[in-house]
Amino acid sequence: MARWEGNxxxxxxxxxxxxFAEQGYDRTTVAQIAKRAGLTERSxxxxxxxxxxxxxxxxxLEQCFVGAIEAAPEGAxxxxxxxxxxGKAPEVIRPREFLRERSAVISANPPLLERELMKLATLSQALISALERRGVEPRTARLATDAGMAILRQTSRRWVSDENADHARLLSDSAADLLAVLTSGAQNDSGDGSGRHG
Amino acid sequence: MARWEGNxxxxxxxxxxxxFAEQGYDRTTVAQIAKRAGLTERSxxxxxxxxxxxxxxxxxLEQCFVGAIEAAPEGAxxxxxxxxxxGKAPEVIRPREFLRERSAVISANPPLLERELMKLATLSQALISALERRGVEPRTARLATDAGMAILRQTSRRWVSDENADHARLLSDSAADLLAVLTSGAQNDSGDGSGRHG
Structure with missing residues (x-):
């Protein structure tokens, strides 16, 4: 992160x-951003x-994740x-206070929210493809990625909001929470209501 | 669906x-759509x-789902x-062959893909809010919705591509598949690699 800070x-x-936070996304120009950074528009x-x-x-983030999938042990x-x-996310993500403000700015500006959703969809697709290259069947690759992204999103939200949280710990806690949500549902499967209008 | 067909x-x-399929999204105008439908732009x-x-x-779809959450039995x-x-989706979704072509058109046109992602995010948020109104803790509501949407997406993909598939059956199969993905991961938790760079 030190490297990121200075570049x-x-x-x-x-x-x-x-x-974006001060004056909104729409009213901000590339020229203003460059000027505030002490750089040229060309930069x-x-x-x-x-x-x-x-x-x-x-x-x-995508390169980091895809690289880790490629390096995972045989048979995982x-x-x-x-x-x-x-688990490698902390090596590449921005500092917490940056991510916290970024999250607020994105939520407040629909064009940024759309871009965020597209980026997450692109990341998911890259993970699915990486899993498929490791021999995972396409349908399973997609479902595992959807589950993984749910875990990652909860981890990120909690990591950003809690100064003392450990990323690896939050990852495994979030995975356990997801499993708990699914298993309590399975136990009550007879109550899923799908037969009500049958 | 008969009602939808004729309106x-x-x-x-x-x-x-x-x-959109014939000439692309960008080159299609509202006037052309109205004309093809035998209606006016005003319509x-x-x-x-x-x-x-x-x-x-x-x-x-959102109203249907939110209504079902509101009507769910106490303690579910x-x-x-x-x-x-x-389980109520078949009451409101479009015919299969329409959804199949719709999916192809959306994938081929980035502005439609962006809108689709925004719509899914909006639907997720509506489900989270509905669960919270039923007393579910916000973090659990989000995680359950993420899991549920993963199940729904897989169900929809399979339902659209297989003429003979039963929606309720696909829903429960997809839920079982998601659980299988999560439990095989949990068994290998020691291999999560988070300590490699520690």
Whole structure:
């Protein structure tokens, strides 16, 4: 993270986040972001194709996760591969206070929320493909990825909001919580109501 | 579904889907959709705020699901409430061959894909809120909804692609598959790799 803090890209991300928070996403221009970062517009476009992209460094996360899936031991099941991948998130994610503000800015600006959803869908697709390359059957790869992303989203929310939380611990707690949700449902399967209108 | 087949809204949806498939989303105008449906542009705007909205009848699905959660028996766990809700999907969803073509058109057109993701996020949020109103703790409501949506997505994909599939059966099969993915992962928890760089 120290490396991220000092680099050009990080300065642009921080500047954009500050401006989006201060004056809104719509009223912020690329020129303003570059100026706030002490850089030129040309520098901005070396890093990002457009204004909407500046808060999404998703390809680092994707490369990190996909690399971990590729490196997982032979015979590992899909969820284990995903959990190993997610365990590496702290190596690439932004500092907590940045992510906290980023989350607030994204929620408040629909164009950013749309981009966030697209990025998450792209990340999911990359994980599914990586699992398939490891021999996982497509339907299972998708279901495991959906489950994994549910675990990762809960982990991220809790990690960002709690200064003292340990990422690895939150990952395994969230996986246990997801399992608990599913097993309490299975025990009551007769009450699923699907026969009510049959 | 018979009701949907004959109504104005259905004619607009079918016309839009045909045109998007034939000439692409970008090159299709609201005027063309209305003309193909034998209606006026004004009729179109009585049903949809813009061209991007025409394939998303999400509010019917949302009302159906939220109503089922509200009607679930006292003390039902969150996943059971969601499964009861999803069991009602066949009452409101479009015919299979329509959904199959819709899925292909959405995948091929990024603006529609973005809208689809936003609609799914909105649906998820409505389910989370409905569960919270039934007394489910927010974190559990979110996790149960994420799990439920994973089950619903797999069910929908299989239902659309297999003419003979039964929706209720696919729902319970998909729930069982998700549980299997999670439990095989839990058994191998020591291999989650989170300690490798520790």
């Amino acid at each position: 050009t890209r990080a300065r642009l991300e921080r500047a954009a986040l500050e401006l 901005f476009y070396r890093w990002f194709p457009d204004k909407r992209e500046v808060l999404f460094g998703g390809e680092e 099941d899909p969820l284990t591969m995903l959990m190993a991948a997610f | 104005t809204r259905a004619r607009l949806e079918r016309a839009a889907l045909e045109l 179109f705007y009585r049903w949809f705020p813009d061209k991007r909205e025409v394939l998303f009848g999400g509010e019917e 766990d969150p996943l059971t409430m969601l499964m009861a809700a999803f």
